Amino acid sequence: MVAHDKPTFTFAVDLDKELKALSTHKKKPGREIPDKTVDKLLVATWNLTNFGLQKRTEDHLKLMAQVLSWFDLIAVQEVADDLTHFNKLLKFLGGNYKAFFSDIGGNAERLGFVYDSAKVNPVGMVAELVIKKKSGGTFTIEVGEESVTVDFDDYNRNPYMATFDAAGFRFTVISVHAYYGDKKLRVAENTALSKWAKSRSQKDDIFLPSKNIIMLGDFNMDSMKANDPNLQAFKASGLYLPKHETAFVDGTNLAGDKHYDQLMFFPSQTLQAFNNQIGVFDFDNALFKKLWNDLPAGNKDDFFKYIRYYIADHRPLWVQFKI
Numbered sequence: 001m002v003a004h005d006k007p008t009f010t011f012a013v014d015l016d017k018e019l020k021a022l023s024t025h026k027k028k029p030g031r032e033i034p035d036k037t038v039d040k041l042l043v044a045t046w047n048l049t050n051f052g053l054q055k056r057t058e059d060h061l062k063l064m065a066q067v068l069s070w071f072d073l074i075a076v077q078e079v080a081d082d083l084t085h086f087n088k089l090l091k092f093l094g095g096n097y098k099a100f101f102s103d104i105g106g107n108a109e110r111l112g113f114v115y116d117s118a119k120v121n122p123v124g125m126v127a128e129l130v131i132k133k134k135s136g137g138t139f140t141i142e143v144g145e146e147s148v149t150v151d152f153d154d155y156n157r158n159p160y161m162a163t164f165d166a167a168g169f170r171f172t173v174i175s176v177h178a179y180y181g182d183k184k185l186r187v188a189e190n191t192a193l194s195k196w197a198k199s200r201s202q203k204d205d206i207f208l209p210s211k212n213i214i215m216l217g218d219f220n221m222d223s224m225k226a227n228d229p230n231l232q233a234f235k236a237s238g239l240y241l242p243k244h245e246t247a248f249v250d251g252t253n254l255a256g257d258k259h260y261d262q263l264m265f266f267p268s269q270t271l272q273a274f275n276n277q278i279g280v281f282d283f284d285n286a287l288f289k290k291l292w293n294d295l296p297a298g299n300k301d302d303f304f305k306y307i308r309y310y311i312a313d314h315r316p317l318w319v320q321f322k323i
Contacts, residue, residue: 001050001078001109004308011291011306013059018287022066025286031249033070033281034320040275041120041166041321043173044071045216045261047314052080058092060310061085065092067283071318072119073164075175076101077218079110090114102128106156111175111217113162120166125209128158129174129196155179155189159217163210169273169323172209176217178230186220187229194237201266212270215239216263218314224259239264240271242278244317249280252315254304256282261317270321277320283311 026033036042046068056064068074068089079086081104090099093114100122101112115121161174176193179186193215201213221230224243234241241264252261263278265271284307292303307313 001053001080001107003050003053004313005305006055006309007302007306009302011288013057013063013288014290015059015062018059018063019066021286021289022063022283025283026070026281031279031282033279033318034277036070036072036119039167039323041073041169041323042071042318043073043075043214043216043263043321044068044316044318045075045077045175045218045263046316047077047177047218047261047312049078049308049312049314050080051076051078052082052085054309056085056310058088061089062092063283063287064311065089067281067316068114069093069095069097071316072116072166073173074114074316075173075216076112076114077109077175077177078107079112080104081108081110086112100126100162102158102160105158106179107177109157109177111157111160111177113160113173113175115164120164122162123165123170124163125172126162128160129155129193130158155192156185159193159215161209167323169212169321170210171212171214171270171273171321174209174213174215174217176215176219178218178220180220183229187233190219190230191233194234194239197239198237198266201269212265212273214263214265214270216261216317216319218260219262221259221262234264238266238268240267242274242276242319244278244280249282249315252280252317254284254307254313254315261314263317263319273321273323275320275322279318281316281318283315287311 096118099114101110156179159176163172250256251258
Protein backbone atom coordinates (compact mmCIF):
# COMPACT_ATOMS: atom_id res chain seq x y z
CA MET A 1 0.00 0.00 0.00
CA VAL A 2 1.05 3.58 -0.57
CA ALA A 3 -0.14 6.13 1.98
CA HIS A 4 -1.87 9.30 0.91
CA ASP A 5 0.11 12.45 1.56
CA LYS A 6 -0.17 13.57 5.14
CA PRO A 7 -1.72 17.04 5.47
CA THR A 8 0.83 19.71 6.30
CA PHE A 9 -1.61 21.54 8.58
CA THR A 10 -3.11 20.53 11.92
CA PHE A 11 -6.75 20.52 13.02
CA ALA A 12 -8.00 20.15 16.58
CA VAL A 13 -10.70 17.47 16.59
CA ASP A 14 -13.60 18.07 18.98
CA LEU A 15 -14.39 14.38 19.46
CA ASP A 16 -17.75 14.76 21.20
CA LYS A 17 -18.94 17.20 18.56
CA GLU A 18 -17.83 14.98 15.69
CA LEU A 19 -19.39 11.84 17.21
CA LYS A 20 -22.67 13.71 17.56
CA ALA A 21 -22.41 14.93 13.96
CA LEU A 22 -22.06 11.34 12.73
CA SER A 23 -25.04 10.13 14.78
CA THR A 24 -27.18 13.01 13.54
CA HIS A 25 -26.18 12.46 9.91
CA LYS A 26 -27.15 8.77 9.95
CA LYS A 27 -30.70 9.75 10.94
CA LYS A 28 -31.26 12.27 8.15
CA PRO A 29 -34.01 11.38 5.65
CA GLY A 30 -32.47 10.01 2.46
CA ARG A 31 -29.37 8.90 4.36
CA GLU A 32 -30.86 6.97 7.27
CA ILE A 33 -29.18 3.80 8.50
CA PRO A 34 -31.62 1.59 10.45
CA ASP A 35 -30.92 0.88 14.10
CA LYS A 36 -29.91 -2.64 15.04
CA THR A 37 -32.79 -5.01 15.85
CA VAL A 38 -32.94 -8.67 16.87
CA ASP A 39 -34.73 -9.74 13.69
CA LYS A 40 -32.60 -7.86 11.14
CA LEU A 41 -28.94 -8.17 10.15
CA LEU A 42 -26.93 -5.12 9.10
CA VAL A 43 -23.97 -5.98 6.87
CA ALA A 44 -21.48 -3.44 5.54
CA THR A 45 -18.29 -3.16 3.54
CA TRP A 46 -15.67 -0.45 4.02
CA ASN A 47 -12.30 0.03 2.38
CA LEU A 48 -10.41 1.46 5.37
CA THR A 49 -7.74 3.09 3.18
CA ASN A 50 -4.16 2.13 4.01
CA PHE A 51 -5.30 1.26 7.51
CA GLY A 52 -2.32 0.95 9.80
CA LEU A 53 -0.06 2.81 7.38
CA GLN A 54 -1.52 6.30 7.68
CA LYS A 55 -0.95 7.88 11.10
CA ARG A 56 -4.49 8.27 12.39
CA THR A 57 -4.89 9.56 15.93
CA GLU A 58 -7.01 7.84 18.57
CA ASP A 59 -9.75 10.42 17.97
CA HIS A 60 -9.88 9.48 14.29
CA LEU A 61 -10.01 5.78 15.18
CA LYS A 62 -12.87 6.44 17.59
CA LEU A 63 -14.82 8.18 14.83
CA MET A 64 -14.29 5.20 12.53
CA ALA A 65 -15.29 2.82 15.34
CA GLN A 66 -18.52 4.75 15.80
CA VAL A 67 -19.48 4.10 12.17
CA LEU A 68 -18.53 0.42 12.37
CA SER A 69 -20.58 -0.02 15.56
CA TRP A 70 -23.81 0.58 13.65
CA PHE A 71 -23.42 -2.75 11.82
CA ASP A 72 -23.47 -6.41 12.85
CA LEU A 73 -20.89 -7.56 10.31
CA ILE A 74 -18.39 -5.54 8.29
CA ALA A 75 -16.07 -6.68 5.51
CA VAL A 76 -12.96 -4.50 5.53
CA GLN A 77 -10.24 -3.99 2.94
CA GLU A 78 -6.79 -2.34 2.91
CA VAL A 79 -5.64 -3.42 6.37
CA ALA A 80 -1.86 -3.24 6.75
CA ASP A 81 0.50 -5.96 7.95
CA ASP A 82 1.03 -3.93 11.16
CA LEU A 83 -2.17 -4.44 13.18
CA THR A 84 -1.55 -1.82 15.88
CA HIS A 85 -4.29 0.49 14.61
CA PHE A 86 -6.63 -2.41 13.90
CA ASN A 87 -6.33 -3.65 17.48
CA LYS A 88 -7.01 -0.16 18.78
CA LEU A 89 -10.07 0.06 16.55
CA LEU A 90 -11.41 -3.17 18.03
CA LYS A 91 -10.77 -1.87 21.54
CA PHE A 92 -12.75 1.30 20.79
CA LEU A 93 -15.59 -0.79 19.33
CA GLY A 94 -15.73 -2.68 22.62
CA GLY A 95 -18.69 -4.85 23.55
CA ASN A 96 -18.82 -8.17 21.76
CA TYR A 97 -16.97 -7.16 18.61
CA LYS A 98 -14.37 -9.58 17.28
CA ALA A 99 -12.39 -9.82 14.07
CA PHE A 100 -10.25 -12.03 11.89
CA PHE A 101 -8.34 -11.30 8.73
CA SER A 102 -6.23 -12.76 5.93
CA ASP A 103 -2.49 -12.75 5.57
CA ILE A 104 -1.09 -9.95 3.43
CA GLY A 105 -1.49 -10.35 -0.31
CA GLY A 106 -0.99 -8.05 -3.28
CA ASN A 107 -0.42 -4.42 -2.33
CA ALA A 108 0.78 -5.73 1.08
CA GLU A 109 -2.76 -5.59 2.44
CA ARG A 110 -5.09 -7.80 4.44
CA LEU A 111 -8.83 -8.31 4.07
CA GLY A 112 -10.92 -9.06 7.11
CA PHE A 113 -14.23 -9.24 8.91
CA VAL A 114 -15.37 -7.38 12.01
CA TYR A 115 -18.49 -8.78 13.67
CA ASP A 116 -20.71 -8.47 16.73
CA SER A 117 -20.44 -11.92 18.30
CA ALA A 118 -23.67 -11.35 20.24
CA LYS A 119 -25.52 -11.32 16.91
CA VAL A 120 -23.51 -13.31 14.38
CA ASN A 121 -20.87 -16.02 14.59
CA PRO A 122 -18.56 -17.81 12.15
CA VAL A 123 -19.48 -21.44 11.49
CA GLY A 124 -17.09 -23.89 9.97
CA MET A 125 -15.23 -22.14 7.19
CA VAL A 126 -12.81 -19.24 6.93
CA ALA A 127 -10.63 -19.28 3.84
CA GLU A 128 -8.91 -17.40 1.07
CA LEU A 129 -10.34 -18.14 -2.37
CA VAL A 130 -7.61 -19.62 -4.53
CA ILE A 131 -8.26 -19.87 -8.24
CA LYS A 132 -8.74 -23.21 -9.95
CA LYS A 133 -8.03 -23.50 -13.63
CA LYS A 134 -11.65 -24.31 -14.44
CA SER A 135 -12.70 -21.10 -12.68
CA GLY A 136 -10.04 -19.07 -14.43
CA GLY A 137 -8.69 -19.93 -17.85
CA THR A 138 -8.76 -17.66 -20.87
CA PHE A 139 -11.22 -14.80 -21.15
CA THR A 140 -12.00 -12.43 -23.99
CA ILE A 141 -12.31 -9.05 -22.31
CA GLU A 142 -13.94 -6.05 -23.95
CA VAL A 143 -13.11 -2.67 -22.43
CA GLY A 144 -14.58 0.14 -24.47
CA GLU A 145 -13.68 -0.51 -28.08
CA GLU A 146 -10.73 -2.73 -27.14
CA SER A 147 -11.06 -6.51 -27.16
CA VAL A 148 -8.25 -8.68 -25.85
CA THR A 149 -7.74 -12.29 -24.75
CA VAL A 150 -6.45 -12.61 -21.20
CA ASP A 151 -4.93 -15.69 -19.58
CA PHE A 152 -5.95 -15.59 -15.93
CA ASP A 153 -4.41 -17.88 -13.33
CA ASP A 154 -4.63 -16.12 -9.98
CA TYR A 155 -5.93 -13.12 -8.03
CA ASN A 156 -3.66 -10.27 -7.06
CA ARG A 157 -5.38 -10.31 -3.64
CA ASN A 158 -7.20 -13.54 -2.88
CA PRO A 159 -10.85 -12.87 -1.95
CA TYR A 160 -11.42 -13.70 1.71
CA MET A 161 -14.52 -15.62 2.76
CA ALA A 162 -16.25 -16.90 5.86
CA THR A 163 -19.53 -18.61 6.65
CA PHE A 164 -21.61 -17.02 9.41
CA ASP A 165 -24.86 -17.78 11.20
CA ALA A 166 -27.28 -15.19 12.58
CA ALA A 167 -30.39 -16.61 14.28
CA GLY A 168 -30.51 -19.51 11.80
CA PHE A 169 -29.73 -17.43 8.70
CA ARG A 170 -26.57 -19.08 7.37
CA PHE A 171 -24.59 -17.29 4.71
CA THR A 172 -21.11 -16.97 3.26
CA VAL A 173 -19.63 -13.52 2.81
CA ILE A 174 -16.73 -12.91 0.44
CA SER A 175 -14.65 -9.78 0.94
CA VAL A 176 -13.14 -8.59 -2.33
CA HIS A 177 -10.58 -6.01 -3.37
CA ALA A 178 -10.22 -6.31 -7.14
CA TYR A 179 -7.06 -5.26 -8.96
CA TYR A 180 -7.07 -1.59 -9.90
CA GLY A 181 -4.10 -0.90 -12.14
CA ASP A 182 -5.15 -2.86 -15.25
CA LYS A 183 -8.79 -2.85 -16.40
CA LYS A 184 -8.43 -6.11 -18.30
CA LEU A 185 -7.01 -7.97 -15.30
CA ARG A 186 -9.70 -6.47 -13.08
CA VAL A 187 -12.44 -7.76 -15.37
CA ALA A 188 -10.71 -11.16 -15.49
CA GLU A 189 -10.65 -11.31 -11.68
CA ASN A 190 -14.31 -10.36 -11.41
CA THR A 191 -15.29 -12.81 -14.16
CA ALA A 192 -13.47 -15.70 -12.48
CA LEU A 193 -14.98 -14.79 -9.12
CA SER A 194 -18.53 -14.68 -10.47
CA LYS A 195 -18.10 -18.02 -12.26
CA TRP A 196 -16.80 -19.61 -9.06
CA ALA A 197 -19.67 -18.17 -7.01
CA LYS A 198 -22.28 -19.47 -9.47
CA SER A 199 -20.80 -22.97 -9.34
CA ARG A 200 -20.63 -23.06 -5.54
CA SER A 201 -24.13 -21.65 -5.04
CA GLN A 202 -25.55 -24.66 -6.88
CA LYS A 203 -24.03 -27.23 -4.49
CA ASP A 204 -26.14 -29.11 -1.94
CA ASP A 205 -26.55 -27.67 1.55
CA ILE A 206 -24.07 -30.17 2.98
CA PHE A 207 -21.26 -28.34 1.20
CA LEU A 208 -19.67 -25.09 2.33
CA PRO A 209 -19.74 -22.26 1.40
CA SER A 210 -23.43 -21.71 2.01
CA LYS A 211 -25.81 -21.30 -0.92
CA ASN A 212 -26.44 -17.80 0.43
CA ILE A 213 -23.29 -16.29 -1.06
CA ILE A 214 -22.94 -12.56 -0.50
CA MET A 215 -20.02 -10.95 -2.32
CA LEU A 216 -19.08 -7.46 -1.21
CA GLY A 217 -16.13 -5.14 -1.18
CA ASP A 218 -14.11 -2.89 -3.45
CA PHE A 219 -14.59 -4.25 -6.97
CA ASN A 220 -13.12 -1.05 -8.45
CA MET A 221 -16.12 -0.64 -10.72
CA ASP A 222 -16.14 2.72 -12.48
CA SER A 223 -19.86 2.74 -13.18
CA MET A 224 -23.14 0.86 -13.08
CA LYS A 225 -23.80 1.40 -16.79
CA ALA A 226 -25.10 -1.60 -18.70
CA ASN A 227 -21.96 -1.73 -20.89
CA ASP A 228 -19.55 -1.94 -17.96
CA PRO A 229 -17.68 -5.24 -18.49
CA ASN A 230 -17.51 -5.98 -14.76
CA LEU A 231 -21.25 -5.56 -14.39
CA GLN A 232 -21.81 -7.73 -17.45
CA ALA A 233 -19.66 -10.50 -15.92
CA PHE A 234 -21.63 -10.45 -12.67
CA LYS A 235 -25.01 -10.46 -14.38
CA ALA A 236 -23.97 -13.23 -16.78
CA SER A 237 -23.49 -15.46 -13.72
CA GLY A 238 -26.89 -14.53 -12.34
CA LEU A 239 -25.72 -12.19 -9.58
CA TYR A 240 -28.03 -9.41 -8.43
CA LEU A 241 -26.59 -6.01 -7.51
CA PRO A 242 -29.30 -4.04 -5.67
CA LYS A 243 -29.19 -0.31 -6.30
CA HIS A 244 -28.67 1.64 -3.13
CA GLU A 245 -31.51 3.88 -2.01
CA THR A 246 -29.51 6.67 -0.39
CA ALA A 247 -31.27 9.60 -2.01
CA PHE A 248 -28.55 12.22 -1.60
CA VAL A 249 -25.49 10.04 -2.14
CA ASP A 250 -24.33 8.50 -5.39
CA GLY A 251 -20.93 6.77 -5.57
CA THR A 252 -18.81 5.26 -2.81
CA ASN A 253 -15.74 7.41 -3.45
CA LEU A 254 -15.49 10.86 -1.88
CA ALA A 255 -16.31 12.59 -5.16
CA GLY A 256 -19.45 10.46 -5.41
CA ASP A 257 -18.89 9.65 -9.09
CA LYS A 258 -17.55 6.08 -8.91
CA HIS A 259 -19.22 2.83 -7.87
CA TYR A 260 -16.11 1.03 -6.69
CA ASP A 261 -17.79 -0.71 -3.76
CA GLN A 262 -20.59 -3.18 -4.38
CA LEU A 263 -22.67 -5.90 -2.78
CA MET A 264 -24.24 -8.76 -4.74
CA PHE A 265 -25.94 -12.10 -4.25
CA PHE A 266 -27.94 -14.74 -6.14
CA PRO A 267 -31.66 -13.85 -6.02
CA SER A 268 -32.75 -17.50 -6.17
CA GLN A 269 -30.99 -18.08 -2.85
CA THR A 270 -30.84 -14.80 -0.93
CA LEU A 271 -33.45 -12.38 -2.30
CA GLN A 272 -36.06 -13.58 0.21
CA ALA A 273 -33.84 -12.43 3.07
CA PHE A 274 -33.02 -9.06 1.47
CA ASN A 275 -34.99 -6.34 3.26
CA ASN A 276 -34.87 -3.86 0.35
CA GLN A 277 -32.69 -1.49 2.32
CA ILE A 278 -29.20 -0.67 1.09
CA GLY A 279 -27.26 2.56 1.21
CA VAL A 280 -24.00 4.48 1.23
CA PHE A 281 -22.97 6.55 4.27
CA ASP A 282 -21.30 9.83 3.30
CA PHE A 283 -19.40 10.49 6.53
CA ASP A 284 -17.42 13.17 4.67
CA ASN A 285 -20.53 15.38 4.60
CA ALA A 286 -20.92 15.10 8.37
CA LEU A 287 -17.41 15.45 9.79
CA PHE A 288 -15.09 18.39 10.38
CA LYS A 289 -17.47 21.22 9.45
CA LYS A 290 -15.23 23.72 11.20
CA LEU A 291 -12.29 22.69 9.03
CA TRP A 292 -14.43 23.09 5.91
CA ASN A 293 -15.65 26.52 6.98
CA ASP A 294 -12.21 27.74 8.00
CA LEU A 295 -10.53 26.87 4.71
CA PRO A 296 -10.52 29.51 1.95
CA ALA A 297 -13.21 28.97 -0.67
CA GLY A 298 -10.63 28.10 -3.31
CA ASN A 299 -8.69 25.67 -1.16
CA LYS A 300 -11.23 22.97 -0.29
CA ASP A 301 -8.85 20.29 -1.58
CA ASP A 302 -7.16 20.43 1.82
CA PHE A 303 -10.40 19.24 3.40
CA PHE A 304 -10.44 16.10 1.26
CA LYS A 305 -6.74 15.52 1.86
CA TYR A 306 -7.53 15.50 5.57
CA ILE A 307 -10.51 13.13 5.14
CA ARG A 308 -8.52 10.73 2.91
CA TYR A 309 -5.60 10.57 5.28
CA TYR A 310 -7.26 10.50 8.69
CA ILE A 311 -10.55 8.68 7.90
CA ALA A 312 -10.87 7.02 4.45
CA ASP A 313 -11.19 7.67 0.73
CA HIS A 314 -14.12 5.24 0.42
CA ARG A 315 -17.57 5.49 1.94
CA PRO A 316 -19.09 2.41 3.61
CA LEU A 317 -21.85 0.55 1.77
CA TRP A 318 -24.44 -1.23 3.92
CA VAL A 319 -27.39 -3.58 3.47
CA GLN A 320 -30.09 -5.05 5.74
CA PHE A 321 -31.29 -8.68 5.73
CA LYS A 322 -34.17 -10.36 7.57
CA ILE A 323 -33.16 -13.14 9.97
